[in-house]
Amino acid sequence: MSARRAEHDRGSAVIWVVSCCVLLTVAATVATVRTLAVLARHRAEAGADLAALAAAGRIGRDDAEACPAAARIADRNWVRLVSCDVRLAPDGRSGQVLVRVELRARLPLVGPRAVAASARGARLPSAPGRRRSTRATAAASRPPSDPYGPRSPPSVPVACWLPSSERAPP
Secondary structure (H helix, E strand, C coil): CHHHHHHHHCCHHHHHHHHHHHHHHHHHHHHHHHHHHHHHHHHHHHHHHHHHHHHHHHCCCCHHHHHHHHHHHHHHCCCEEEEEEEEECCCCCCEEEEEEEEEEEEECCCEEEEEEEEEEEEECCCCCCCCCCCHHHHHHHCCCCCCCCCCCCCCCCEEEECCCCCCCCC
16 A cells, blocks of 8 residues: 555655745845835935935035035936925025935836835034034044044034834824
8 A cells, every 4th residue: 555655646745845945035025125216215315315415515606506406416426306496585595405216127027116205304504602622622632542533513413304104103
């Protein structure tokens, strides 16, 4: 009886090996497509962040140049600027920028997809009575082991916020 059963089981290992290979191939393909989708989202978000910062850097200096600067930076990051909204504060030297970008990504097995991202940037008003440190005071306040030398504050204070979906819960 056992010899007869062995004849019926002949070749069953091949079915198991082929099934496992197919399962591993499907899992690897799904992981690859998911990884490429996440990479496309990260590229779109990085392009949006940089475009928002470029536009925010123009607030108070050349407001009409804020959105074209965002478009140039977006183009250099392979994303398309969909919208750029500049809102100036009453003082005219500070404000916020909201940019929306789109990235066309080609994903295997899924085809071309549009990945959208948005970011905000702002030029904050300077605090009253705040003085910028000079090189002498910066050099005096730094520890002697600082290999980077004297540091000066940025000429334009800029802030960048994450979209509400990316913020950590309070």
